[in-house]
Amino acid sequence: MDALQYAIGFTLFFIGILVSIGLHEVGHMLPAKKFGGKVTQYFIGFGPTVWSKQVGETEYGLKAIPLGGYVKIVGMLPPGADELADEVTYDEQGRQVTRVRKSNTGMFTQLISDARAAEWEQVGPEDADRLFYKMPSWKKVVVMAGGPSVNILIAFFLFATLFWTYGNPSDxxxxxxxxxxxxxxxxxxxxxxxxxxxxxxxxxxxxxxxxxxxxxxxxxxxxxxxxxxxxxxxxxxxxxxxxxxxxxxxxxxxxxxxxxxxxxxxxxxxxxxxxxxxxxxxxxxxxxxTGGPLYTIEQMGGMTVDVVKALGTLPVKVFDVAQAVVGLEDRDPEGPVSIVGGGRLAGEVASHDETDLTEKVVFFTGLLAGFNFFIGMFNFLPLLPLDGGHIASALWEGLRRRFARLRGRPDPGYVDAAKLLPVAYVVASAMLVMGVVLIVGDLVVPVRLES
CATH class of the missing domain: 2.30.42.10 (PDZ domain)
Structure with a gap:
């Protein structure tokens, strides 16, 4: 195995994933700004800040752990009457510095209250008409669907290029x-x-x-x-x-x-x-x-069914990886891999002497397209903190208001996504555990290509 070629393949794949993450966040940021929302941060990665630059009202930067990204849109959570009183003060820059909160005794209630308070610390009096929760429901859907839609578009572009020029290796x-x-x-x-x-x-x-x-x-x-x-x-x-x-x-x-x-x-x-x-x-x-755009759409339709099935069995598959890590069973070569595992596969193909350059490019393109397609589909799951959870909340808000108008009833108001934060914490914890298990599995018992 050529170590240099392995490193090049691994690095190129990792860069491709980082670019995809960055474009995913652009998919959220651009429509949010277009609709008048206030985006204060655009970051790739998590953890300590490595580099950042303020451009207008948005801080752009990189974090130390390049395993994701985020954009901060002001006013994601509406104020809650049960948690917040009306006493608000602002500093000289117009940012909120105090807000009197009523006492909360329940653990989940306190979590919701703290999250809402942290959200509103970023809100100034000039932001009253720019808060995300005040946007029409369809605009919220567009903003939150923008990110995963970009990943699916990236997958479509890569697959279409591959299928049109080389052909479909799976067909x-x-x-x-x-x-x-x-x-x-x-x-x-x-x-x-x-x-x-x-x-x-x-x-x-x-x-x-x-x-x-x-x-x-x-x-x-x-x-x-x-x-x-x-x-x-x-x-x-x-x-x-x-x-x-x-x-x-x-x-x-x-x-x-x-x-x-x-x-x-x-x-x-x-x-x-x-x-x-x-x-x-x-x-x-x-x-x-080989085939063009219509052929690609047809193939991605079949992939959608496969991805939905894979998502349904993902917890079980990750548990199998955990068992492989401790030596209770062999690693399933068809099972899920993390970004680290994808990088290892890309490096392995890049360093394979018997694989010509065309086949290496084909594999790399298909691998990157597959990751983007899965990331896009995964983020559409209707669970917080995923984009699909926010989309589901916005759709429910729009339907509830429409039904109220049709029945001549008062406006039921905004859907309070903060009340679902306990569910979001559970889902986020599960995602973190599964991510760690897959990364450890890809380091200890990696999936390898057949020689």
Whole structure:
């Protein structure tokens, strides 16, 4: 393994993720500012500040732990009548410095009260008309959906570029061009092994005997012209040990080959025993299917179903990773990985000597697109503190107000997302635990590519 190439692959993937995070936050910030909201902070990462710069009313910067990002939009939580009284004072800069709060005795009530107070410490008298909670419901949805939508758009752009130019590595079409001409007849359970010279001499395959070569494209079999491999395969099997006239295209010329297929046991159904059928001794090649934007949308629709299923089993999969960390079971190569695991996979492919540059770029592009798609879908989950939780609150607020108007009832007011903060703390804690488990798993028992 080339250490330098590994480091380059890991670093490029990590930079790609950081750029994606930054664009995710831009997806929140731009519509918030467009709608008149006040954005005081735009940061990539968490923890201590490494660098920041004030531009207008927004502080832009980087944090020490580059595993996320955030934008601070003033007034996310509405004031609560039960927690806050009317006594408010402001300093010389117009920022709130005191607010008398009523006593709270419950733990969750206190958490909500403290969060609301911390939120309103950032609010000045000039911000009265710029508070997020006062925005129309549809604007709140646009602001909160902007971030994950950007991730999905990034995934779409990367997938579309990949599918349009190289093709979809997960969507292969079997062609009638030969990828292998087997030299001898071997039992199906020994498929793939090298033939001995004696086997090649005593029991050559009909294809080898008649001189078929890798790269030949079968045009017709016994007079039946087709470019469908499954049809050719069935014609070979049905031919038993009869004469086979095969027309192939080689280097632009049509050649006719005549041989006899032989009858030998082959696996027709994976769940059944081998059956004696006609056998020629060739394997077809496969090619990736290419497509444009509509094809990409269709493929991402299928991916959406897969991601939803994956999200439903994510806690169980993470628990399996925890068991692998302590040696109770093997790491599932198809299981979830963290950003660290993704970086390791990118580094492993980059340092693989037998993988050409095109395949490395294809893998890297698909990996980065997949991470963006998952991040976008994950953030749409209707749970606080995820963006989807805020979207759900805004939608419920809009529906509640619309129903009230239709029934001629008073405006029910804003949905108080602060009351769901206990749920948000539980979800955030679970996310933190799962993230730590995946990172530890990717360091201790990493997922590796098959050699």
């Amino acid at each position: 292969l079409r079997t062609t009638t061009t030969l990828d292998e001409v087997q030299a001898c007849i071997v039992p199906p359970e020994e498929s793939g092994r090298v033939c001995t010279p004696e086997e090649v001499r005593d029991q050559p395959t009909p294809a080898y005997q008649v001189g078929l070569e890798v790269g030949d494209r079968i045009v017709s079999f016994n007079g039946v012209e087709t470019d469908d491999w499954s049809e050719i395969q069935q014609l070979i099997r049905d031919n038993d040990d009869g004469v086979a006239t095969i027309v192939v295209e080689r280097d632009g010329e049509l050649l006719t080959k005549t041989t006899k297929t032989t009858v030998t046991p082959r696996i027709i159904d994976e769940d059944a025993d081998p059956e004696p059928v006609g056998f020629l001794g060739v394997r077809p090649s496969q090619e990736t299917i």
